Amino acid sequence: MNSFRYITATTPPEAIAARGANGRYLGGGIDLLGEMKEYIVSPDILVALRDPVPGQAHAATALPDGSLILSGAMTMAEIAASPEVQRAAPALAAAAGEVGSPQIRNVATLAGNLLQHSRCWYYRQPDVVCLKRGGTVCYAREGENKYLSLFSGCECISPVVSNTSVALAALGAQVVFANRNDGQPMSIHDLYHQAWTDPHAHNSAHPGDYLVSVQVPGRRSRSVYRQVSERREFDWALVSCAAAGNIRDGKIHDARVALGAISPLPHMVTAANEYLEGKALDETTVAHAADLILQGAKPLAQNGYKVPLAHTLIRRTLLELNS
Ligand SMILES: Cc1cc2nc3c(=O)[nH]c(=O)nc-3n(C[C@H](O)[C@H](O)[C@H](O)COP(=O)(O)OP(=O)(O)OC[C@H]3O[C@@H](n4cnc5c(N)ncnc54)[C@H](O)[C@@H]3O)c2cc1C
Numbered sequence: 001m002n003s004f005r006y007i008t009a010t011t012p013p014e015a016i017a018a019r020g021a022n023g024r025y026l027g028g029g030i031d032l033l034g035e036m037k038e039y040i041v042s043p044d045i046l047v048a049l050r051d052p053v054p055g056q057a058h059a060a061t062a063l064p065d066g067s068l069i070l071s072g073a074m075t076m077a078e079i080a081a082s083p084e085v086q087r088a089a090p091a092l093a094a095a096a097g098e099v100g101s102p103q104i105r106n107v108a109t110l111a112g113n114l115l116q117h118s119r120c121w122y123y124r125q126p127d128v129v130c131l132k133r134g135g136t137v138c139y140a141r142e143g144e145n146k147y148l149s150l151f152s153g154c155e156c157i158s159p160v161v162s163n164t165s166v167a168l169a170a171l172g173a174q175v176v177f178a179n180r181n182d183g184q185p186m187s188i189h190d191l192y193h194q195a196w197t198d199p200h201a202h203n204s205a206h207p208g209d210y211l212v213s214v215q216v217p218g219r220r221s222r223s224v225y226r227q228v229s230e231r232r233e234f235d236w237a238l239v240s241c242a243a244a245g246n247i248r249d250g251k252i253h254d255a256r257v258a259l260g261a262i263s264p265l266p267h268m269v270t271a272a273n274e275y276l277e278g279k280a281l282d283e284t285t286v287a288h289a290a291d292l293i294l295q296g297a298k299p300l301a302q303n304g305y306k307v308p309l310a311h312t313l314i315r316r317t318l319l320e321l322n323s
């Protein structure tokens with residue numbers, strides 16, 4: 001690892017000024033320090049800011065309209081244990097509670113979890129320079145692609161692996177950057193859209209963008225998150241699914257279903273959300289929604305198993321939303 005300076009800031013503008021041209025913001029360091037040890041990135045300054053939303057570093061704020069504000073510095077453990085999050089956005093509490101291991105959850109922050117980089121084996125190998133690292137070839141397409149995407153808008157098939165992104169997409173949440181859009185919120189779709197179109201991008205954040213907070217609207221009273229992994233602890237999802245909506249008179253309204261680990265962005269199909277509107281969530285309905293969501297999937301040599309896995313997960317998640 002190269003030598004670097006460590007700076008603590010007290011406000012987002014101070015952090016942005018301290019970062020300079022080749023600095024990085026530091027959350028819990030789970031992702032960033034791993035990349036630095038492998039010389040995938042070599043920043044000269046790390047800037048830490050523990051309290052970007054003054055006084056709200058460790059607790060979600062519930063607003064009178066039922067929405068939530070979460071500081072980007074909240075840890076996975078704090079989100080999972082938060083009574084406000086469990087009440088207003090149970091899918092998010094569950095997604096955070098499934099991240100890695102207790103040790104990881106105790107330090108990994110919401111901002112860092114959302115902005116973590118690709119886990120593709122080729123990307124993480126110091127000696128391999130694949131397309132995402134600035135090379136010319138995506139080695140995974142003809143090589144090891146068991147954990148990679150069923151959908152992509154570009155040559156790179158590395159999927160989004162952030163648990164919280166999947167729950168937040170289903171909940172219709174938005175992120176706020178201090179120095180982007182005049183502080184106007186950005187949807188989760190927009191946060192990852194660049195990774196869909198540009199093989200070099202992990203997300204749509206520009207260098208230096210500082211993620212301050214996440215806003216979760218209070219419009220959906222029910223939400224569920226489920227994932228399937230090879231190991232119970234210390235592992236990423238093979239496929240994850242979150243669903244959110246309102247149940248009135250036994251029918252679903254305002255449904256949103258999002259999947260992780262199958263696309264560079266949380267995979268959501270508007271036609272499926274619209275199809276679900278006003279329907280009772282029975283076996284036939286949830287199976288048709290799953291068909292719509294997975295239509296057009298393009299499995300590669302080793303990841304075809306994700307199609308039936310995702311189909312089952314969507315059905316189970318939607319049925320659980322109803323229970
Ligand atoms: C064994 C293992 C298993 C794991 N399993 C899972 C899993 O199941 N699900 C899952 O979602 N994740 C999993 N992870 C990944 C882990 O959750 C992430 O690495 C972690 O959440 C990153 O958060 P952090 O605060 O440590 O980020 P950091 O490593 O500090 O930062 C990550 C990136 O975000 C940037 N960043 C940090 N804060 C900000 C900010 N405020 N504004 C702008 N940029 C910022 C950093 O510069 C860096 O590029 C696993 C990791 C390991 C090692």
Ligand code: SF4
Pocket residue numbers: 118120121122123130131132133137138139140141148155156157158199
């Ligand atoms: S999937 Fe993306 S990260 Fe993996 S080898 Fe291909 S270009 Fe690189």
